[in-house]
Amino acid sequence: MKNVTGLDLVKLIAGSHGTLGFLTEVTFRVLPVPQTQETIVINGLSAADAVMAMASAMALSLEVSGAAHLPPSVGGLFLDGRLREGGATLLRLEGRSASVAARAQDLAAKMAAWGGVTRLGEEDSKIVWRQVRDVHPYCDGTQKPLWRISMAPSVGHRLVAAMARESSIDAFYDWQGGLIWMRMEDGAEPERLRGHIKALGGGHATLMRASDVIRAGTPVFEPQSVAINLLSAQVKHKLDPAGIFNPGKMSVNF
Secondary structure (H helix, E strand, O other), rough: OOOOOOOOHHHHHHOOOOOOOOOOOOOOOOOOOOEEEEEEEEOOOOHHHHHHHHHHHHHHOOOOOEEEOOOHHHHOHHHOOOOOOOOOEEEEEEOOOHHHHHHHHHHHHOOOOOEEEEEOOHHHHHHHHHHHHHHHOOOOOOOOEEEEEEEOOOHHHHHHHHHHHHOOEEEEHHHHHEEEEEOOOOOOOOOHHHHHHHHHHOOEEEEEEEOOOHHOOOOOOOOOOOOHHHHHHHOOOOOOOOOOOOOOOOOOOO
């Protein structure tokens, strides 16, 4: 790791999808696995209210380690349908058992102002967050286009609402609303999606799954400006002058 003034190769390589080089040795610094975890569930919130509730929870000194919102369209697909109908907003707490128990009680009391609150114990909490991580509702064996969208948490629900008015979509939220998983029922509609993202202040949309036909005509990664594209090409040429690392993977032409 190079944390001094100059070229930070760690940050440069991260996210380059193998187009700048490959790693031959990796050293990880890891933290202990939390002793336990619990999840506070706020039931029945709209996406807009859920974003505000998650923001208020993250602002507390209770060390909330995860915040996600599952709208009614997907809520029943988690925990074998054991989440209540009407959508679920999830807030995770991790750590030592006594600490988690005390913080969960405090968090549940504070979140009651937003709506009905239930709690998930350790095992159900682990399952539901694994399902959130693995995008469980959309692992259905189809090739329906699936987008991974990153943008400001405060406007993500507005993007989903704008797309839903014009297209047949489904979506849920992770990262306090800053990460949106959006499945399109028909075409990928990259121009419409990226147009709304730009109008809402910007972000990134990556096409994670689609049929070969849709992939052939759809930029997988967020298109870069001319200036950024030129800079990326110059960096690529310096690190890979022969063009052998994943050629054509990213949107930039090398």
